[in-house]
Amino acid sequence: MRLYHSAGSPFARAVRVALRETALLPRVEELEATLRDPASRLLPHNPVGRVPTLVLPDGTALTETVLILDHLDTLGAPHRLLPPAGPARWRAQAALGRVIGLLDGIAVWNRELRRVPEERSPAVLALEEARANRVADALEAEAEAWALAGPPDAPRIVLGCVLGYAERRHRVWSWRQGRPKLAAWWETIAARPSFTDTVPPLSGI
Structure with a gap:
């Protein structure tokens, strides 16, 4: 492959x-x-x-x-990324959908900021910033439920990559402010070799 x-x-x-x-x-x-x-x-x-x-x-x-x-998950790995069919899978897919939605919104926000200033939409910028903060606040409130107990699953991997993107390539978003539990969670997952081996380059935004 x-x-x-x-x-x-x-x-x-x-x-x-x-x-x-x-x-x-x-x-x-x-x-x-x-x-x-x-x-x-x-x-x-x-x-x-x-x-x-x-x-x-x-x-x-x-x-x-x-x-x-x-x-x-179909390739026989010892660690599954999502549970098999059943309630646990739906819960994991719901969590994954939330963090993918967060990432989609940040991507739109980031692309808008890469336009020349006179072509940027203040409405789009305000909408995506509000969306990102709303989701991050919910994640802060749920931080204990996201704690790692072994290798991370798909929702936790994607969330770690979202926050890593904010750290390196979308630094305009002060996602850590007022969210100490989420920040501590990210510090833990970001230290894993899988994350340190795939750190994205810094961006000017």
Whole structure:
């Protein structure tokens, strides 16, 4: 299998962290791809041009983070990312949906900030900042429930990547302010080798 990724993408980082936490990394070749590039080596496999893209041995390309994480659970790893069918799975999927939603909103916020100032939408910026703070406040209140008890599952991996993105590539968001429990949680997960091995580059935002 081949995983096409970008070093700055938190969506791709979640898959890269998961590969390390499940001990599946030796079965996958990680290939960094350029984005928004008509010559990108990713495009023959995924014409949409987005990462992560996991190319399976039969040539099938999986192109969404949640879909890829779900697929990894079919490969016989000793550590599952999501529980099998049942109430625990629905709860985990609900938590995963929340943090993916947080990441989607931050991505919109970040892209808006990358526009020249006169083209930015104050309404979009205000909406996404409010959304991010609302979700982060809920996570602060639930911090004990997110505590690690062994290798992280899919929701915790994605949340760690969201906050890592805010630390390195969306620093305009002061997510730690007023959220000491969430900050302490992130410090713990960020120290794991799977996270230290996939730290994204710093951005100017």
